[in-house]
Amino acid sequence: MKTRITELLGIEYPIIQGGMAWVAEHSLAAAVSEAGGLGLIGGANAPGEVVREEIRKVRELTKKPFGVNVMLMSPHADDVARVVVEEGIKVVTTGAGNPGTYMKMWKEAGITVIPVVASVALAKMMERGGADAVIAEGSESGGHIGEATTMTLVPQVVDAVSVPVIAAGGIGDGRGIAAAFMLGAEAVQLGTRFVVAKESIVHDNYKKRILKAKDIDSVVTGRSHGHPVRGLRNQMTREYTRLEAEGKSFEELEYLTLGALRNAVVDGDVINGTVMAGQIAGMITKEQTCREMIEEMMAQATKLLKI
Ligand code: TUI
Numbered sequence: 270m271k272t273r274i275t276e277l278l279g280i281e282y283p284i285i286q287g288g289m290a291w292v293a294e295h296s297l298a299a300a301v302s303e304a305g306g307l308g309l310i311g312g313a314n315a316p317g318e319v320v321r322e323e324i325r326k327v328r329e330l331t332k333k334p335f336g337v338n339v340m341l342m343s344p345h346a347d348d349v350a351r352v353v354v355e356e357g358i359k360v361v362t363t364g365a366g367n368p369g370t371y372m373k374m375w376k377e378a379g380i381t382v383i384p385v386v387a388s389v390a391l392a393k394m395m396e397r398g399g400a401d402a403v404i405a406e407g408s409e410s411g412g413h414i415g416e417a418t419t420m421t422l423v424p425q426v427v428d429a430v431s432v433p434v435i436a437a438g439g440i441g442d443g444r445g446i447a448a449a450f451m452l453g454a455e456a457v458q459l460g461t462r463f464v465v466a467k468e469s470i471v472h473d474n475y476k477k478r479i480l481k482a483k484d485i486d487s488v489v490t491g492r493s494h495g496h497p498v499r500g501l502r503n504q505m506t507r508e509y510t511r512l513e514a515e516g517k518s519f520e521e522l523e524y525l526t527l528g529a530l531r532n533a534v535v536d537g538d539v540i541n542g543t544v545m546a547g548q549i550a551g552m553i554t555k556e557q558t559c560r561e562m563i564e565e566m567m568a569q570a571t572k573l574l575k576i
Contacts, residue, residue: 270282270283270567270570270571270576272433272455272456273402273433273455274402274433274435274455274456275456277381277401277402277433278307278334278336278360278381279334280302280305280306280307280333280334281305281306282304282305282306282563282567283435283446283455283456283457284301284305284306284307284446284456284457284458284459284563284566284567285306285307285309285336285362285404285435285456285457285458285459286298286301286306286307286308286309286458286459286460286463286559287309287311287338287410287437287458287459287460287463288309288310288311288312288313288337288338288340288362288364289311289313289411289412289460289463289464289545290311290313290314290340290412290530290545291311291313291471291530291531291534291535292311292460292463292464292469292470292471292534293308293309293310293311293313293338294310294311294323294470295310295323295324295326295327295330296330296468296469296470297463297466297468297469297470297559298310298323298327298335299326299327299330299331299335299468300466300468300558300559300560301335301463301559301563302327302331302333302334302335303330303331303333303559303560304558304559304560304562304563304564305333305563306559306563307334307335307336307360308327308331308335308336309335309336309337309338309362310323310324310327310335310336310337310338311338311340312337312338312339312340312343312345312346312349313338313340313343314340314343314344314345315343315345315349316345316348317345317348317349317351317352318348318352320337320349320352320353321352321355321356324337324352324353324356324358325356334359334360335360336358336359336360336361336362336381336383337349337353337358337360337361337362338361338362338363338364339353339361339362339363339364339368339371340363340364340365341363341364341365341366341367341368342365342366342413346366350371350374350375351374353375353380354374354375354378354380358380359379359380359381360380360381360383361375361380361381361382361383362383362384362385362404363382363383363384363385364384364385364406364413365385365413367384367391367394368382368384368395369394369398372398372399372400376399381401381402382399382400382401383400383401383402383403383404383435384400384403384404385403385404385406385437386403386404386405386406386426387405387406387408387414387415387416387417387422388415388416388417388422389422389425389426389429392405392426392429392430392434393429393430396430396431396432400432401432402432402433402434402435402455403426403430403432403434403435404434404435404436404437404458405419405422405423405426405427405434405435405436405437405454406419406422406437406438406458407419407420407421407422407423407436407437407438407439408438408489408497408499409438409439409547409548409549410437410438410439410460410499410547411460411461411487411499411500411545411546411547411550412460412498412499412500412545413496413497413498414438414489414497414498414499415497418438418439419436419437419438419439419440419449419452420452422438423436423449423452423453423454424452424453427452427453427454428453433455433456434453434454434455435454435455435456435457435458436449436452436454436456436457436458437457437458437459437460438547439547439548439549440457440458440459440549441459441461441462441547441549441552441553442462442552442565442566442569443565443566443567443568443569443570443571443572443573444569444570444573445457445549446566446567446569446570447569447570447573447574450570450574460547461479461546461547461549461550461553462549462553462562463559463562464476464479464546465479465480465553465555465556466556466557466558466559466562467556467557467558467559468558468559471534472533472534472535472536472537472539473537474533474537474538474539475533475534475537475539475544476556477539478501478503478539478544478546479501479544479546479550479553480553480554480555480556482501482546482550482551482553483551484548484551484552485551486501486502486550486551487499487500487501487502487546487547487548487550488500488501488502488506488510490506490509490510490513491509491513491519491522492513493513494513494518494519494522496519498526498543498545499545499546499547499548500543500544500545500546501539501544501546501550503539503540503541503542503544504540504541505525505526505529505540505541505542505543508525509522509525509526512525526543529541529542529543530542530543530545
C-alpha cells in the first residue's frame with residue numbers, strides 16, 4: 270500500500286510503532302522495521318547517551334529505516350535532540366509538547382520531523398514550522414493524552430493541513446487501519462498492540478495484564494493537574510484517583526508515579542506500578558511477532574479498503 274507516508278519514510282507498510290517509554294527499545298524497533306513498518310526508539314526520560322546506545326543497537330539488527338521519538342517533557346530533551354542529529358537519524362517524532370525550538374536544527378540536518386499533535390491548532394503551527402507530517406493522536410491512546418478522540422481529531426486535522434496525517438489512538442487491527450484511512454489518514458501509529466509483541470521486552474506480567482484487559486479497564490489519572498495519563502486500572506490508579514479527588518497537588522501525587530512505569534515494565538509490578546495502555550487493550554488477545562501482527566493487519570485492512 271503506497272501513501273505519501275510510505276514514500277516519505279521509505280517503508281513497505283503504512284504502520285508506525287509508538288515511541289513508548291521503557292518499551293520502545295532496540296529489539297522492538299528493529300523488529301517493526303524489519304517487518305516493513307517504521308520502528309521507533311522511545312527517548313522518553315532517558316539521557317542522550319542511553320538513546321545513542323539504543324540507536325546503535327538498532328543499526329546492528331536492521332538496515333531498514335527507523336526513527337527516534339523525542340519526549341519533550343523529558344529533562345534530557347535537549348540532549349536527545351542533539352544526539353539524533355549526531356547519529357544521523359533520518360526520522361524524528363515528538364510527543365508531549367511543542368518541538369518548535371528544535372525544528373531549525375533538525376531540518377538543517379535533513380531530518381524528517383513528525384510531531385504528535387492533539388489539536389488542530391498545534392497541527393497548523395507544526396505545518397507552518399516545517400513539519401513533514403503530523404501524527405494526530407486521540408485520547409484512546411495509552412500514556413500522556415490530549416482531549417479529542419481519534420474519530421474526531423483525525424478528520425479535522427486532515428482538513429486543516431496539507432502535510433500527510435498519521436492516525437494514532439485506539440487502533441489495533443486492520444479494521445482500525447481501514448477506518449483511519451477513511452478519515453483521511455495516510456498511515457497509522459500503534460502502541461498497545463506492539464507492547465505484547467514477542468520481540469517486546471516488557472515483563473510478562475505487563476503483557477498478561479494487557480491480554481486479559483476488558484474494554485473498559487483503562488482509566489485516566491492526572492486530569493485535574495493538566496497531565497492526563499491513560500493506563501490500566503489497578504491499586505495505583507485507585508489510590509491516585511482517591512488522592513486527586515481529595516485535591517492533593519501534582520507534586521504530592523508525583524511520588525506515586527515516579528518510577529512507577531519502570532516498576533511495571535521492567536519488574537512486572539502491575540499492582541502498584543503504572544500500566545500505560547490504550548483503550549484498545551480489550552481487543553488485544555494474542556502475543557505474536559511484529560511480522561505476524563503487521564501482515565495480519567495489512568491483509569485485513571487491504572481487504573476492507575478493496576485495494
Ligand atoms: O507523548 C505521548 N505519550 C506519552 S509521553 C509519556 S512519558 C510521561 N509519563 C508521565 C507523564 C507525562 C509523560 C507517556 N505517554 N503522546 C504524544 C502526545 N503528545 N499526546 C498528546 C501530546 C501533546 C499534547 C499537548 C502534544 C502537544 C501538546 O501541546 C503542546 C503545546 O505546548 O501546545
